[in-house]
Amino acid sequence: METAQQTPAPGSLSWKLSSHPITLLTFLFFRISSLLVYLFGLRLFTSNFVLIFIITILLLATDFYYLKNIAGRRLVGLRWWNEVDSGTGDSRWVFESADPETRQINATDKRFFWIALYAQPVLWILLAVVALASIEFIWLTLVVIALILTVTNTLAFSRCDKFSQATGFASTAVYGSGLARNIAGGMVSNWFSR
Numbered sequence: 001m002e003t004a005q006q007t008p009a010p011g012s013l014s015w016k017l018s019s020h021p022i023t024l025l026t027f028l029f030f031r032i033s034s035l036l037v038y039l040f041g042l043r044l045f046t047s048n049f050v051l052i053f054i055i056t057i058l059l060l061a062t063d064f065y066y067l068k069n070i071a072g073r074r075l076v077g078l079r080w081w082n083e084v085d086s087g088t089g090d091s092r093w094v095f096e097s098a099d100p101e102t103r104q105i106n107a108t109d110k111r112f113f114w115i116a117l118y119a120q121p122v123l124w125i126l127l128a129v130v131a132l133a134s135i136e137f138i139w140l141t142l143v144v145i146a147l148i149l150t151v152t153n154t155l156a157f158s159r160c161d162k163f164s165q166a167t168g169f170a171s172t173a174v175y176g177s178g179l180a181r182n183i184a185g186g187m188v189s190n191w192f193s194r
Contacts, residue, residue, distance in 0.1 A: 018104040027071040030063035075109040080156040097164030
């Protein structure tokens with residue numbers, strides 16, 4: 001008797017439906033590994049605080065880089081970076097999004113990305129409360145570093161997503177309705193009528 005294999009519904013949380021399964025699994029590995037090393041490293045494997053601190057920081061830094069430069073672009077078509085104006089020294093964030101007409105975002109990739117993006121800072125906040133409650137201030141330094149890295153990526157990708165949605169809406173409204181052509185035509189006719 002054969003058993004029918006059930007295929008998950010599109011958009012469900014199954015990595016098998018991903019358009020980029022290697023990228024997705026690597027993204028999830030880095031997201032989860034820093035938490036696991038922090039939680040279980042000292043209690044199960046070693047009592048060396050410095051070793052756990054260094055390994056966790058390296059995993060957090062790798063997660064930050066991978067999410068910012070690779071996973072965000074491949075999974076949801078978003079990317080951000082920071083530019084500094086050499087003349088004034090002002091810093092500004094630059095957001096980039098894939099053109100929705102040329103690139104389709106996989107629903108499974110999108111769900112995994114946003115859930116993991118928002119879940120990790122929440123878990124680090126809970127670990128900060130635990131570190132404060134148990135009066136382990138040395139561990140709080142590691143949690144604060146983790147919060148800075150994860151919250152920065154979360155805020156940047158949230159802004160990038162809002163920016164891409166606003167840009168898509170504005171371009172559809174302006175160019176799709178002929179509004180830009182009408183405004184430009186009105187401006188040109190005003191210049192020549194003077």
